[in-house]
Amino acid sequence: MPTATSTVTTPPFSAQIPLKAGLKASKQPAVAFSSAPTMGQTSTGATLRSLYSRATRAFVLKDMPTTYSLIQSAFSILKPPTANPDSLSEYRRKWDILRITFESTVYATPAASSESLPESLRASLAEPPQALVTSIYNRSLSLFTPSNGTTFKNTVNAAFLPGAVLTTLVYCSIKLDAPDVGRVMIEDWLARREPRYSLDVQEEAEGNGYEKVLELYCLHILPKVEQWEYAKEFLEYESELPVQQREHLKAALSNLYSQR
Structure with missing residues (x-):
């Protein structure tokens, strides 16, 4: 079973996570809940909100240099939390999703159109897909794992990744043809x-994202690495989803298998 470390090692496809162990997960580390936002946090939030509006507009207009510059500006002031959640949690989630989407889009763009990009970005985009996706994933782990407030480096923990960020990372791995890295992310x-x-609509709306993660895992990631039987077995053991949703995934998997 993959563990969260400062680097990601892709396991061979024959190394399966124990089905029941993967579903009876250990609890997240206890962290202190944040107090009311300070004046500084309020000011930071206002700055991040203004930058985000400009960055998303630049991205939609395909102004990649401006988008990159605004993303860099945002993350110069957006650091890992010291408590979970904190007053900047929503900004952290939105900005990381934008950054992942931006980088995967630029990476998939023909090289000729990247000549106007900053050298630092072009250098990272020259990496092999697996290396780039792994680097992006590790960066997200560091961003969302609460800081211990000391100079010692924290042990990153995938449990702190919001569901929406994880699914964006997995889509990135699929888009850049690195599904084995996406598999590591989900299993971790x-x-x-x-x-x-007791999953319900409210929990999904709050960003748990469990059903969406399983959909990506069983219908996209595992089939791409030719693990059809394991996907089927995983759904047989899965016990957290409502029965109707689980049966829907089983039927969809069977349909995909028949069309391959």
Whole structure:
């Protein structure tokens, strides 16, 4: 079973996570809940909100240099939390999703159109897909794992990744043809998150994203690495989803297998 470390090692496809162990996950580390935002945090939030509006507009207009510059400006002031959640949690989530989407889009763009990009970005985009996706994933782990407030480096923990960020990372791995890295991401998250046995619409709206993660895992990632039987077996053991949703995934998997 993958573990969260400062680097990601892609396991061979024959190394399966224990089905029941992957679903009976250990609880997230206890962290202090944040107090009311300070004046400084309020000011930072206002700055991030203004930058985000400009960055998303630049991205939609395909102004990649401006988008990159605004992303760099945002992350110069957006650091890992010291408590989970904190007053900047929503900004952290939105900005990381934008950064992942931006980088995967630029990477998939023909090289000729990247000549106007900053040298630092072009250098990272010259990496092999697996290396780039792994680097992006590790960066997200560091961004969302609460800081211990000391000079010692924290042990990153995938349990702190918001569901929406994880699914964006997995889509990135699929888009850049690195599904084995996407598999590591999901299995690490499944192993570390705290299970919820009463999933409902409200929990999904709050960003749990468990059903979407399983959809990506069983219908996209595992089929791409030719793990059809394991995907089927995983759904047989899965016990957290409502029965109707689980049966829907089983039917969709069977349909995909028949069309391959």
